[in-house]
Amino acid sequence: MDFMVFQYPMISVQACLDGILLGILFALIAYGMALQWGVMNIINIAQGDLVILGGYIAYFMYLYGIHPAWGVIVSPIIMYFVGVGLYKLVINKVVDRDLFISILATFGISILFMQLMNFAFGADVVLANSGYGTTFLFNSNVVLPNSKIFSAFVSIVFAICLVIYMKKSKLGRAIRATAQNARAAKILGVDTEKVYAATFGINAALCGVAGALISITFTIHPYMGLPYTIRSFMIVIVAGLGNLPGVALSGMGLGVFEEFADYILGTEFRIGSVFLLLVLILVYRRFKLSRKREYLK
């Protein structure tokens, strides 16, 4: 236990800013999860592993001398096809089935991806150095790496582009129609199979962007996927499906929570505290819902 964070207000400011910038990234991943959860009604445990895979694409560009920031463009394109391929191979067989089947199947995919990445890229913690330098605020009491600011900015740009795309384009309209009522959409001539594939592809592409940004800002490692899945799941259940400002806000809230947990409990309990928070949120939600049920009775 370390209460430094309360004695020096500047550390709090630092933690808040770090958390918000981190949370915007989480919100981007959670947006992808909310999209495919809402449209296809499956929960993708492999979400985090798609993020890490996207990160490795950016890292490889960095290894071959290309600036990793270009990964933000390249990684989603590759990841889109990975997502569509994954859909054609596995996901299309679990869409109409029990939710547990989809959880278990994507859990299998997650283990598979984890291990394949471990073979392909090695078990080292890696980071793509962007060389963006740092910004000092408040008499150098608060240190913000520019890469974090860059990643938050790019995430916001991508999120806004996607929202506009979903509102205006034909495919976006089809996706929203399928989310509302897949059967009715089918009757009215929407090719739902194609919509599902595109949705999963867009989700994977969003993961790719987030992964590229994470590889620039933080570190990546083949086994780090599951916490990202859990974080995005948590953000989605707190915010609700299809509530974009909610996703952004709860993402930032989670980021700030994590930074403070890091300072107060110590880094070794950081992931554990995220998972515990998930349990607490679900339990809170259960009691809230049961109160509602009693009221209805």
Next chain:
Amino acid sequence: MINKNLIIYLSILIFGIVAPFVFPAFKVQLSILCVLIILAMTWNIQGGEMGYNSFGNILFYGLGMYLCASVQVGMFFPLAEWTESGGEKTFVHTPAEFFQGFAVGLAVAAVVPAIVAGLIGYSILGLRGHYFAICTLGLGVAAGEISGGIEIIGAGQGFTTPPFPNFGGLEARGEFFYFCSFVSLVLTFIVVKSIYSTRFKLVLNAIRDNEDKAEAMGIQTMKYKIIGWMISAFFCGLAGGIMGGLVGYIDSTDVAFDGREMGVFMVLMAILGGKGTLWGPIIGASVFHIFKEGFWTFFLGWQYVALGVLIVVIVIYFPEGIMGWLREKYPERFGEVVDEADRKAQVELK
């Protein structure tokens, strides 16, 4: 009919007792198989019969493992110094101390997880469907991460369980742990079988099929759900305690709260054998263990890739499991399918 069943049970029992002496090389494998069957059967109680698919039974398994080892050490020596000394043994258990400690440790390892399940059951079992699955997944991982930060049980460097006292050598050690696991397996089987012939199983099935309707019929679903989970946790903890002694070394995320291996295995074995049947998990665990050992030996390094592919294939193409497949194939003989399947399991065991 009764005679036939009796013969089968007796033959399994005799096989179980004779096995370590006939196949001395496979003693450890057979003990692990017993533990796997216990885990699959107990997962099946709430996963298959109750419809609450938990990824978090690993919590009880790991808890039992740590508790058994801690009690066994803590009864005679200061626990903190033991873990600090790591692999170097400055304290040695006498045989009497070892067995006494192990017995008390197993009792604690079984009872405490059951109590924990009862305490958290009210809040967690209120969740439905996939929320329950994800919540229990979170619980299992959180337990692993947190136990990896606690100093007194070894934190990141692990916890060495007391070595087997020095008589009879390796042979006696293997036989001791084999009979521990075999006796627990028989105990689990008797308890689970007697549960499945009572009204309790019907209540669990009613909860699985439609919880709201079951509640409307006047069943106190929450009570039954908690009891079901507690039974599950009891035997999971027991299995964990034995496995801790067998492995001899406890690590927070790689041995005890190993969601990537044991946590998935127990779900997979129950599904492979057939959810919601008595014999399904037993067959599933046997088949899976043979497959796994083959893969782990011949394709070392690729085992997790194989595991991932196996999960996807089983879940998508084979969700009914072996028992479901048999039921489909020989519907008219289903009364006897149990015996048929059991014979197969026996053949595979040998």
